[in-house]
Amino acid sequence: MRFNRQLASIKVYEGGKPIExxxxxYGIAPENIIKLASNENPFGTSPKVIEAIKxxxxxxxxxxxxxxxxxxxxxxxxxxxxxxxxIIGAGSDQVISFAVSAKAxxxxxxxxxxxxxxxxxxxxxxxxxKVIKTxxxxxxxxxxxxxxxxxxxxxxxxxxxxxxxxxxxxxxxDVFDFISRIDDNTMVVVDGxxxxxxxxxDPRKKIDPKALIETFPHTLYLGTFSKSYGLGGMRVGYGIAxxxxxxxxxxxxxxxxxxxxxxxxxxxxxxxxxxxxxxIENNFEEMKKYxxxxxxxxxxxxxxxxxxxxxxxGNDKNSSEIAQMLLxxxxxxxxxxxYGLNGIRITIGTPEQNTKFFEAMETVL
Amino acid sequence: MRFNRQLASIKVYEGGKPIExxxxxYGIAPENIIKLASNENPFGTSPKVIEAIKxxxxxxxxxxxxxxxxxxxxxxxxxxxxxxxxIIGAGSDQVISFAVSAKAxxxxxxxxxxxxxxxxxxxxxxxxxKVIKTxxxxxxxxxxxxxxxxxxxxxxxxxxxxxxxxxxxxxxxDVFDFISRIDDNTMVVVDGxxxxxxxxxDPRKKIDPKALIETFPHTLYLGTFSKSYGLGGMRVGYGIAxxxxxxxxxxxxxxxxxxxxxxxxxxxxxxxxxxxxxxIENNFEEMKKYxxxxxxxxxxxxxxxxxxxxxxxGNDKNSSEIAQMLLxxxxxxxxxxxYGLNGIRITIGTPEQNTKFFEAMETVL
Numbered sequence: 219m220r221f222n223r224q225l226a227s228i229k230v231y232e233g234g235k236p237i238e239x240x241x242x243x244y245g246i247a248p249e250n251i252i253k254l255a256s257n258e259n260p261f262g263t264s265p266k267v268i269e270a271i272k273x274x275x276x277x278x279x280x281x282x283x284x285x286x287x288x289x290x291x292x293x294x295x296x297x298x299x300x301x302x303x304x305i306i307g308a309g310s311d312q313v314i315s316f317a318v319s320a321k322a323x324x325x326x327x328x329x330x331x332x333x334x335x336x337x338x339x340x341x342x343x344x345x346x347x348k349v350i351k352t353x354x355x356x357x358x359x360x361x362x363x364x365x366x367x368x369x370x371x372x373x374x375x376x377x378x379x380x381x382x383x384x385x386x387x388x389x390x391x392d393v394f395d396f397i398s399r400i401d402d403n404t405m406v407v408v409d410g411x412x413x414x415x416x417x418x419x420d421p422r423k424k425i426d427p428k429a430l431i432e433t434f435p436h437t438l439y440l441g442t443f444s445k446s447y448g449l450g451g452m453r454v455g456y457g458i459a460x461x462x463x464x465x466x467x468x469x470x471x472x473x474x475x476x477x478x479x480x481x482x483x484x485x486x487x488x489x490x491x492x493x494x495x496x497x498i499e500n501n502f503e504e505m506k507k508y509x510x511x512x513x514x515x516x517x518x519x520x521x522x523x524x525x526x527x528x529x530x531x532g533n534d535k536n537s538s539e540i541a542q543m544l545l546x547x548x549x550x551x552x553x554x555x556x557y558g559l560n561g562i563r564i565t566i567g568t569p570e571q572n573t574k575f576f577e578a579m580e581t582v583l
Numbered sequence: 584m585r586f587n588r589q590l591a592s593i594k595v596y597e598g599g600k601p602i603e604x605x606x607x608x609y610g611i612a613p614e615n616i617i618k619l620a621s622n623e624n625p626f627g628t629s630p631k632v633i634e635a636i637k638x639x640x641x642x643x644x645x646x647x648x649x650x651x652x653x654x655x656x657x658x659x660x661x662x663x664x665x666x667x668x669x670i671i672g673a674g675s676d677q678v679i680s681f682a683v684s685a686k687a688x689x690x691x692x693x694x695x696x697x698x699x700x701x702x703x704x705x706x707x708x709x710x711x712x713k714v715i716k717t718x719x720x721x722x723x724x725x726x727x728x729x730x731x732x733x734x735x736x737x738x739x740x741x742x743x744x745x746x747x748x749x750x751x752x753x754x755x756x757d758v759f760d761f762i763s764r765i766d767d768n769t770m771v772v773v774d775g776x777x778x779x780x781x782x783x784x785d786p787r788k789k790i791d792p793k794a795l796i797e798t799f800p801h802t803l804y805l806g807t808f809s810k811s812y813g814l815g816g817m818r819v820g821y822g823i824a825x826x827x828x829x830x831x832x833x834x835x836x837x838x839x840x841x842x843x844x845x846x847x848x849x850x851x852x853x854x855x856x857x858x859x860x861x862x863i864e865n866n867f868e869e870m871k872k873y874x875x876x877x878x879x880x881x882x883x884x885x886x887x888x889x890x891x892x893x894x895x896x897g898n899d900k901n902s903s904e905i906a907q908m909l910l911x912x913x914x915x916x917x918x919x920x921x922y923g924l925n926g927i928r929i930t931i932g933t934p935e936q937n938t939k940f941f942e943a944m945e946t947v948l
Binding site for chain 1: 627640643646684686801833
């Protein structure tokens with residue numbers, strides 16, 4: 219059977235190893251496995267979320283409220299926008315797919331930094347759109363602008379602020395200046411999956427979705443409940459944009475794209491900002507330990523505005539070998555070899571998890 | 584901003600009214616509202632599902648197991664296929680979207696019966712594929728074959744067996760004979776969302792996925808947990824196909840497309856076939872009452888192999904008016920006016936719900 223042409227260039231995505239698989243492969247007991255690979259919240263989620271899920275478990279036979287009005291109302295209040303500025307996705311991933319399907323095609327390219335969130339490229343390939351990237355791994359606005367200008371047929375530019383999997387973050391003023399020079403027929407997506415971490419660390423990094431979309435009608439802001447809110451397994455994210463973009467995204471949204479319990483969980487998560495704040499505080503307290511560890515061991519690291527840190531090794535070390543040795547000790551981190559980097563990305567864990575990471579890392583270095 | 588050309592022809596989907604909305608609009612107390620509009624299981628879901636969700640609620644901060652191996656293993660056992668023959672979607676809807684994205688495009692059309700599951704057309708339009716339909720509302724294999732032959736560039740044929748929203752079902756032997764005459768570069772999708780109802784009522788309707796995909800490598804079978812298993816709110820469905828189609832579908836699947844709790848719920852649902860069987864038994868017992876009611880009131884109906892029944896009115900009645908009058912009484916059913924039919928589709932409810940429907944319907948006729 220022949221399939222659409224673009225499938226020839228698509229490789230099937232392989233995610234991080236689930237804990238169960240590591241258990242099986244190395245015969246390690248689950249309580250001795252530490253997963254610092256997927257930037258999940260090491261403290262779990264808010265008790266209010268757990269309660270909300272339990273309270274709604276008897277409604278799972280009914281289709282979700284497809285208007286999602288309760289969650290939209292809560293998000294609209296949080297960001298001081300209208301509910302009509304909001305779309306909810308099964309993770310912000312899905313909102314990326316709506317944007318790419320609406321705007322990119324085999325003639326309209328997708329422009330990104332060289333090393334950034336993998337889904338931009340995956341969704342672009344699914345619709346047969348070409349992806350162009352800067353030479354620099356980290357976001358470089360001059361390079362992005364030069365690529366944009368030279369190419370002439372860029373449909374979407376993705377800015378991941380802060381950037382996953384590297385951790386760096388552009389300043390808000392520089393981002394606004396950049397966007398002001400992009401024509402209004404090119405969509406600029408500001409992926410704020412880790413924005414609450416960046417904004418807490420340095421106010422210059424903070425991007426307010428309302429100011430963004432009111433200043434630039436050609437922008438789309440993305441947020442997620444998978445990170446600081448601790449809902450990675452529930453798959454809830456959102457997009458914020460003006461009327462024109464929103465109308466296009468809704469045309470690409472399948473009905474009932476978010477489960478009932480996910481909607482209820484996200485709503486409850488928004489009601490416990492204390493849980494989120496404490497998690498972010500722990501994150502940056504613990505990150506100092508990672509920075510100290512790296513300095514002590516003469517390992518380069520990228521200053522991070524997220525809940526993970528990226529260590530970059532010199533020629534004397536091999537990131538894949540280090541990842542493999544850690545795995546055998548029950549510690550799962552993300553090797554960045556597939557991104558063309560000799561480095562690893564580690565999610566900042568609880569103090570106990572981080573101590574165990576440092577102990578294990580000392581033995582494999 | 585200009586968007587991809589196909590968006591011009593897409594209308595935003597509007598689902599059935601959620602109970603909360605009807606409450607608000609008509610000031611009806613929730614306990615007095617009966618929703619027989621979305622073919623949900625009127626008995627809810629299995630207690631084993633409720634337990635499984637509660638038992639896993641503390642894992643929601645972690646991404647789902649993207650291999651979905653536990654649910655795939657359970658489904659592989661149920662259908663006597665390999666786990667590699669299975670793909671899990673956020674509802675079988677999502678598997679439809681994978682198939683359409685992989686195989687249909689602006690040159691390769693989608694062929695369906697005139698009145699069938701709306702998502703075939705919605706996903707086709709999203710990728711810019713043209714949809715062609717038979718003149719008959721119900722599935723007619725001669726008409727489908729004639730359309731297929733005449734057009735010459737059909738990428739996918741959808742057979743909804745039994746058919747939603749009309750309820751009729753083709754015989755398995757006729758379906759196999761039809762598929763044997765379709766060239767192996769055209770994908771034939773057998774949507775079995777309501778197959779367990781049909782198979783229970785009449786063995787001639789039963790399509791075994793294993794026999795289907797082994798006989799015809801160009802077929803894809805779809806199943807869902809939203810109907811008899813009572814998991815409409817959890818969004819879990821699946822596709823079963825041979826290696827070639829499966830490889831293409833996986834290229835279009837986004838990672839983590841099903842939530843952790845949905846995977847656990849579906850797995851638990853498979854362990855309680857008694858719950859499913861009892862629901863199906865109630866369904867056909869109660870359906871007899873609907874048939875008797877229709878005959879008594881001289882209303883035409885389509886013999887149904889599903890968990891709903893479609894009533895068709897003559898010129899003396901108007902389906903939209905009847906739906907509106909029922910709504911004011913707190914009973915939500917589906918008006919088929921938008922399908923070009925003067926009829927309504929009613930989900931078979933519990934005995935109590937059905938009695939209330941008959942009472943209300945008597946007053947509006």
